[in-house]
Structures are given as structure tokens and as C-alpha cells.
Amino acid sequence: MTEEPLVRWDWIARNWANGGPTAISALLENHVVMAFLPVLFGLVVALPLGLACVRWRWLYQPTAALMNVTYSLPSLVLFSIFLSVTGLTRSTVVIPLTFFALAVLIPAVVDGLASVPDPVRQSAVAMGFRPARRLLRVELPVAVPVVLAGLRVATVSSISLVSVGALIGQGGLGNLFIDGWQRQFYTPIVVGIVLIVLLAVLADGLLVLAQRLLTPWSRARRTA
Amino acid sequence: MNWLADFFGDAGHWSGPDGIPVRLLEHLEFSAAAFLVAALIAVPLGMLIGHTGRGALLVVVAANAARALPTLGLLVLVVLLAGVGTVLPVLIPLIVLAVPPILVNTYEGVRGVDADLRDAAYGMGLRGRQVLFRTLTPVALPLILLGLRLAAIQVVSTATVAAFVGLGGLGRFIIDGLATKTYADVIGGAVLVAALALAVQFAFVLLDRVAVSPGVRQVR
Known part of the structure; x- marks a missing residue:
């Protein structure tokens, strides 16, 4: 018996877009x-x-x-609990993951607003900014780096956690892990891991880019 | 709620090799083993990197990689490659996923100690290692404990998923329940794992109270 290679490229070529719901491209989209x-x-x-x-x-x-309590619950536990409410649908994965994202994002928003220096806030008041406009034009923009740091963590975790949903049949690329396991076949597993990590790196890069665009002043200060 | 009554009310679930007590012990055993190995690797390494400042890039890469790596994929791949049937291959991904949170927080903790404090320690005549153990470690302890807590929760959670590749433990109820569409078992197992995760969380809060010096806590 020949050794099974880690990646069979012909399998990827055949299954990238075979039109069915288990095509790699369809799973990627779902993911x-x-x-x-x-x-x-x-x-x-x-x-x-x-x-x-x-x-x-x-x-x-x-x-x-x-x-904090929500965040300490394993994703599979939340999926299982929501399974009894929303059944074997996407919502069973999306709703718990929303809670995980919230657990990261709420502290990020609070810390971000707390990171606005008092003199900045006072200057805004002195310049005649009303509370609502001060929030939109001064406080939120200054809070962007901290909020985006949280957003990056939430996005990358979300991308990797979706795959656990495969255990309840809704896992996007995670379904490749189940497939590979059941057939003792490495290729789908490797493809799944690589695509998920690439997706995470891409999303993270886009958010870093977004931060550069949203906070032009931080770059100006660095070059000054 | 009927499901919960079905699960916990069933006498068969309380004894035998697939009863709740045995599964709970299994879960604790695997988790503790993986957690201890991860801590033994990551705490000294994080302290060393934080103290010397060498290898900081390693920490950043580890932190980002760990967040992006899909647990289930790693489990399935490692166990297939290493061979199904024994426990050791399952422990590898558990350890791999537990190392980064400890490493990152230990590093950040030691690195983040006030430079004046470090200088004062040297000024009082302490040597490098003494500074690390007598000054930096106590001050960094809250963050080190945070890293250990995150890792412990990660291990408990990954060990649940690991039931899919044949590991025992509480995850069995969920995975087997899903396979046989016995939702009472799925929910019951989920509630048990949730309780375990919360207990771990609580234990670390207590540990934090006991272990962190009151002086350090005041500064925070």
C-alpha cells in the first residue's frame, strides 16, 4: 500500500466547484x-x-x-443548547457566535471610549460640540484603534469557531474536517485548515487597513 | 426542560463506565494533564522571553496563529496522522491550543512591569534571576493567572470537541447524543460541560484572590 499523501491536488481540482452543496467554494461561501x-x-x-x-x-x-461567563462556555455547549431552540439551521451557529463577539466587543467599546483623553473631550466641549456631535465626531474616532483591536480578535475567533458547527452539520469549511475524518482522508482536512487560516489572515489584514484609513492622524504623528 | 429531567433523572446516567461520574473524571484527567504540560512549557518560556526581551516575535506569532487555527481541524488531522485509538495524539492539540494564551499573558505580564520597579530591584542589589522571581513574577502574577485561566477554559472546551475523535469525557454525551439524535443527552452533556467551565472560572477567581499580593492588587 502506498503512503497516502497529505494533499491530493486532483481532489481539490475536482471538488473546488462541482456545483453541489459540498463543493469547496460553496462551503467557503457559507463559512x-x-x-x-x-x-x-x-x-x-x-x-x-x-x-x-x-x-x-x-x-x-x-x-x-x-x-465573562458567556465567553467561558465552550462553543459546542452553546451550539447544543441552541439546537433545541433553532434546530439544525445556520442560526444555531450564528446566534452563539454573536454572543462570543459581544463578549469581546462590549469591553472594547467601553475601553475605547475610556481611552479618549480628558483634555480632548474638554477641548471639544470648549469648541462648542454638543454631546451627540462630540460623540460622533470626536470620541468615537479617537476610540477607533481600541474598538478595532477588539473587532480583529472577534473576527478571527469567529472565523475559526464556525468550523466547530460542523458537529451539528452547519460548519462551512468545518464540514471538510468531518468528511476527512470519516474517510481517513487528509486532503479535505488540510484544505479546510489552510482556507480558514487564510481567511482569518485576510480579514485581519483588511481590518488593519481599515484602521489606517480611519485614523490618518496616527500616521501623521508617527512621521512627524 | 423535559430533556434535562430525562437526562439527569435517568439512573443509568449515574453509574457504569459511561455514567456521569466516570465521564467527569475522564474529562478532568485529560484536561488537567494537557493543562499541566502546557503550563510547564509556556510559563517558564513566557517569563524568559519577557525578562530577556528575546523572541518576542515568537509570542506575537503564537498568539495570532492560535486564534486562527480551527480546533476541530487540528484535532482531526493530528489524530489521523498519529493514529487512532490511543490518548496521546488527542492530548497534542489540547496542549498546542493551551500554550499560546499562557505564553502571551506571561510575557505581557513580565514585560509590562514598571521599568522604575525593575531598576529599583537592581539598585537594591538583586541579581537577574532574583529580580525575575522576587520582583517581576509577583507583579506579573495577575496576568499570568489570567493566561492560565484562559488556557484552562480552552482545554476544557477543546476536550469536549475531542470526543468526536474518540476521547472520553463529558463531550461523549454531546457527540453520541448528536449521532443518535438523543437530544436529552446533548443538552444534558452541554449543561454538565457548562457547569465545569464555570467551576474552572470560579476556581481561578479564588486563586487570584489568594495568590496575588494585596499590594499588587491595589496598584491595579
């Missing part, structure tokens, strides 16, 4: 959607919640504690 929706939902919820936690400090302690 991207299931990884990004939670981060998007998480950000949409975390911004107002984070603002509320800054405005009413007493809210932060219980929120942080709750998020």
Missing part, C-alpha cells in the same frame, strides 16, 4: 457568511450597549460579568 454575520450583529449591538455602559457606570460591572 464567510456564518463567520461575518455574528461579528456584524455583535458590533451593531455592542456600540449602543457599550455607550450605555459608559453613560451609566453601574451597568458595566454586571454586563462584563455576564459576558
Whole structure:
């Protein structure tokens, strides 16, 4: 018996886009959607919640504690619990991952707003900024680096965690792991790992780029 | 809620080789073994890198790689490559995933100690190693413990997924329940693992209270 190679390129070529739901490209597409929706939902919820936690400090302690507890739960546990509510659908993966994203993003928003130096805030007040405009034009932009650092962590974790969803049949590229395991066949597993890591690196790079575009002043200061 | 009653009310789940007590012990055994090995590798390495400043790039790469690596894929690949049936191959990915959080936080902790404090220690006549153990370590302890906590939770969680590649432990209830569509077992297992994860979290909060010097806590 010849040794099974780690990667069979012909298998990849045949299965990249075979038109079926198990084509690698279809799984990749699925994976991207299931990884990004939670981060998007998480950000949409975390911004107002984070603002509320800054405005009413007493809210932060219980929120942080709750998020800490959520974050310590294994993803498979949350998937299993939501399985009884949402069944074998994408939501069973997307909803728990949204909670994980929130657990990272709420502290990021709160810390980001706390990182705004007091003199900056006071200057804005002195220049006649009203609270709402001050928040949008001064405080949030200054908070961008901290919020984006959280967003990077949330995005990369989300991309890798989706694959655990394969255990309940909704794992995007993670389904390749199950396939490879059942057939004792390395290629799909290697393809899955490589694509997930590449996807994470790509998303992370895009967010770093976004930070450069959103905070032009930090570059100006560095070159000065 | 009926599922919970079905699962926990079933006397068969409380005894025998696939009962809750045995599975819990298995889970704790694997997790503790992987966690200890990871801590023995990562804590000294993180302290060394933080103290000497050499190899910081390694830490950054490890941190990012660990977050991006899919747990399930790593488990499946390592176990297939190393051979199915024994426990050791399953422990490798558990250790690999537990090392980075400890390494990063230990490094950050030691690195982040106030330079004045470090200088004062040297000024009082302490040598390199004494500075590391008597000054840097106690001050860095909160972050080291945070790293250990994150790693412990990661191990408990990965050990659950590892039931898929044949590891025992509480994950068996979830994986087998999914395979046989016995949702009572899935939910019951999930609740047990959740309780275990929270217990680990709580244990580390207590450890933090006991181990961290009150002076250090005040500064934070």
C-alpha cells in the first residue's frame, strides 16, 4: 500500500466547484457568511450597549460579568443548547457566535471610549460640540484603534469557531474536517485548515487597513 | 426542560463506565494533564522571553496563529496522522491550543512591569534571576493567572470537541447524543460541560484572590 499523501491536488481540482452543496467554494461561501454575520450583529449591538455602559457606570460591572461567563462556555455547549431552540439551521451557529463577539466587543467599546483623553473631550466641549456631535465626531474616532483591536480578535475567533458547527452539520469549511475524518482522508482536512487560516489572515489584514484609513492622524504623528 | 429531567433523572446516567461520574473524571484527567504540560512549557518560556526581551516575535506569532487555527481541524488531522485509538495524539492539540494564551499573558505580564520597579530591584542589589522571581513574577502574577485561566477554559472546551475523535469525557454525551439524535443527552452533556467551565472560572477567581499580593492588587 502506498503512503497516502497529505494533499491530493486532483481532489481539490475536482471538488473546488462541482456545483453541489459540498463543493469547496460553496462551503467557503457559507463559512464567510456564518463567520461575518455574528461579528456584524455583535458590533451593531455592542456600540449602543457599550455607550450605555459608559453613560451609566453601574451597568458595566454586571454586563462584563455576564459576558465573562458567556465567553467561558465552550462553543459546542452553546451550539447544543441552541439546537433545541433553532434546530439544525445556520442560526444555531450564528446566534452563539454573536454572543462570543459581544463578549469581546462590549469591553472594547467601553475601553475605547475610556481611552479618549480628558483634555480632548474638554477641548471639544470648549469648541462648542454638543454631546451627540462630540460623540460622533470626536470620541468615537479617537476610540477607533481600541474598538478595532477588539473587532480583529472577534473576527478571527469567529472565523475559526464556525468550523466547530460542523458537529451539528452547519460548519462551512468545518464540514471538510468531518468528511476527512470519516474517510481517513487528509486532503479535505488540510484544505479546510489552510482556507480558514487564510481567511482569518485576510480579514485581519483588511481590518488593519481599515484602521489606517480611519485614523490618518496616527500616521501623521508617527512621521512627524 | 423535559430533556434535562430525562437526562439527569435517568439512573443509568449515574453509574457504569459511561455514567456521569466516570465521564467527569475522564474529562478532568485529560484536561488537567494537557493543562499541566502546557503550563510547564509556556510559563517558564513566557517569563524568559519577557525578562530577556528575546523572541518576542515568537509570542506575537503564537498568539495570532492560535486564534486562527480551527480546533476541530487540528484535532482531526493530528489524530489521523498519529493514529487512532490511543490518548496521546488527542492530548497534542489540547496542549498546542493551551500554550499560546499562557505564553502571551506571561510575557505581557513580565514585560509590562514598571521599568522604575525593575531598576529599583537592581539598585537594591538583586541579581537577574532574583529580580525575575522576587520582583517581576509577583507583579506579573495577575496576568499570568489570567493566561492560565484562559488556557484552562480552552482545554476544557477543546476536550469536549475531542470526543468526536474518540476521547472520553463529558463531550461523549454531546457527540453520541448528536449521532443518535438523543437530544436529552446533548443538552444534558452541554449543561454538565457548562457547569465545569464555570467551576474552572470560579476556581481561578479564588486563586487570584489568594495568590496575588494585596499590594499588587491595589496598584491595579
